[in-house]
Amino acid sequence: MRSSPARSVRPLAPSTQVARQLSRAFFDLMMRQTGWFRSASADCGLSPIQAKTLLHMDVRHPSTMSEVAQTAACEPSNLTGIVDKLEARGLVRRHAAPDDRRIKMVLLTREGAALRDRLVARFSEPAGWMLALSARDQQQLRDILRKGLAFEQAAAASAESRPG
DSSP: OOOOHHHHSOOOOHHHHHHHHHHHHHHHHHHHHHHHHHHHHHHTTOOHHHHHHHHTSOSSSOEEHHHHHHHTTOOHHHHHHHHHHHHHTTSEEEEEETTEEEEEEEEEOHHHHHHHHHHHHHHTSOOHHHHTSOHHHHHHHHHHHHHHHHHHHHHHHHHHHSOO
16 A cells, blocks of 8 residues: 555654744745835835845945955846946946956945945834834844844855865
8 A cells, every 4th residue: 555645754853844934934024025125226216136236335445346246146247237227327436456457346436325325224124023023022033133144144154265
């Protein structure tokens, strides 16, 4: 007699089940936040990828195009068109690196930095569901998210330092 698929699969350990439920809930929440990000970007006259690019630029120091592409999780070839549009609006400036003219540097203009500040302020506004949490739950969630971000940053740094 054949066993049903449900019986042949071992039940997940409780922590694994919870982790999967957490992953799904986090994914669902992020998908809902995507619409909010699009709306906030549009309110500033930007596409989501333009907003993401501005948010990942250093306010005080020029970055190479490849650095901006990496932090914005965008292909360098795609970043060129994005930066073209930002430059046309006077939000960024491009120039050749002083030691290697093949390398293009990009820097926020005063107007670009001001718009970036508006975006940061907008994205710092708590969502309604956050305000519905108790102060204790807000603090716990903040601390958990910071741990998750620290883990991801350490993993990324580790991957970058590996040869090959």
